[in-house]
Amino acid sequence: xxxxxxxxxxxxxxxxxxxxxxxxxxxxxxxxxxxxxxxxxxxxxxxxxxxxxxxxxxxxxxxxxxxxxxxxxxxxxxxxxxxxxxxxxxxxxxxxxxxxxxxxxxxxxxxxxxxxxxxxxxxxxxxxxxxxxxxxxxxxxxxxxxxxxxxxxxxxxxxxxxxxxxxxxxxxxxxxxxxxxxxxxxxxxxxxxxxxxxxxxxxxxxxxxxxxxxxxxxxxxxxxxxxxxxxxxxxxxxxxxxxxxxxxxxxxxxxxxxxxxxxxxxxxxxxxxxxxxxxxxxxxxxxxxxxxxxxxxxxxxxxxxxxxxxxxxxxxxxxxxxxxxxxxxxxxxxx
Ligand code: KG4
Ligand code: ZN
Numbered sequence: 629x630x631x632x633x634x635x636x637x638x639x640x641x642x643x644x645x646x647x648x649x650x651x652x653x654x655x656x657x658x659x660x661x662x663x664x665x666x667x668x669x670x671x672x673x674x675x676x677x678x679x680x681x682x683x684x685x686x687x688x689x690x691x692x693x694x695x696x697x698x699x700x701x702x703x704x705x706x707x708x709x710x711x712x713x714x715x716x717x718x719x720x721x722x723x724x725x726x727x728x729x730x731x732x733x734x735x736x737x738x739x740x741x742x743x744x745x746x747x748x749x750x751x752x753x754x755x756x757x758x759x760x761x762x763x764x765x766x767x768x769x770x771x772x773x774x775x776x777x778x779x780x781x782x783x784x785x786x787x788x789x790x791x792x793x794x795x796x797x798x799x800x801x802x803x804x805x806x807x808x809x810x811x812x813x814x815x816x817x818x819x820x821x822x823x824x825x826x827x828x829x830x831x832x833x834x835x836x837x838x839x840x841x842x843x844x845x846x847x848x849x850x851x852x853x854x855x856x857x858x859x860x861x862x863x864x865x866x867x868x869x870x871x872x873x874x875x876x877x878x879x880x881x882x883x884x885x886x887x888x889x890x891x892x893x894x895x896x897x898x899x900x901x902x903x904x905x906x907x908x909x910x911x912x913x914x915x916x917x918x919x920x921x922x923x924x925x926x927x928x929x930x931x932x933x934x935x936x937x938x939x940x941x942x943x944x945x946x947x948x949x950x951x952x953x954x955x956x957x958x959x960x961x962x963x
């Protein structure tokens with residue numbers, strides 16, 4: 629079965645072709661971050677308009693890279709939500725129109741399920757059951773994943789998501805948008821320079837006795853430091869490192885705690901913050917010590933992309949009994 633995946637939930641237009649026997653055949657992405665950078669954050673109206681401009685050329689590019697034609701398609705999967713309404717509508721409309729014209733099934737995929745299953749695109753891939761740490765710009769959740777659609781929420785953030793905290797802290801340090809990767813680079817530079825650590829930030833909810841997180845206090849702690857010190861490049865680096873270490877410590881401890889509690893030995897990390905190198909190093913090191921294995925998506929599939937949507941859609945289409953599940957309840961989506 630050949631599935632076209634379309635992702636347009638936020639500021640990335642992602643398209644991919646996934647074949648259930650041959651795997652991922654081709655994928656293409658256009659990131660709007662530069663366009664939104666000027667405004668310090670995503671402007672929903674601009675995002676929708678850019679998806680409209682990009683999506684058809686990207687679909688053409690994906691088919692031509694795979695040497696395939698539209699009529700080879702068996703199904704289309706698109707991101708149904710959560711996300712920006714206007715942006716989502718672009719993907720939904722294109723998918724529905726193509727599906728209607730080609731007379732093939734069209735399936736709406738939950739964006740977070742796409743992230744959650746994205747490590748299964750890599751080799752070696754984890755097998756069910758596993759614990760998943762979902763760390764994106766909008767979510768921070770620990771889930772027990774027992775099979776397709778069998779997700780049990782173990783804990784989640786009570787305020788900011790980890791990626792949101794990275795982005796807001798980066799803004800406080802004057803690093804532009806989206807700040808997560810820039811903050812992480814700055815922290816790495818400071819750490820590699822071998823300078824002594826200057827700041828220690830709190831580890832929120834580390835000993836809360838559950839698997840919930842809280843990151844909004846860290847941002848306030850950073851603001852206090854920013855107001856107290858002259859913002860030289862070195863001070864920025866020292867704060868970035870202190871912030872990153874605090875977030876990484878909490879994410880690591882809670883993830884290992886979830887492995888211990890469930891008795892599972894595989895941890896899957898998904899979502900944009902999963903690209904963070906310090907987080908990867910910390911999780912892999914600690915997990916190995918307890919005999920567990922950590923699986924990550926390829927770096928290009930950590931952030932939003934079409935491949936994860938094509939893949940999740942293909943899995944769902946192969947398992948029709950799960951089609952009607954309302955995942956908004958599982959992932960506790962508020963909007
Ligand atoms: O999964 P994603 O692309 O979008 C959502 O669905 O939210 O995640 C984007 C988030 C942003 O907050 C971005 O700053 C963060 O992931 N991010 C990182 C890194 N790369 C992306 N945060 C920390 N370190 C990184 N290397
Ligand atoms: Zn995402």
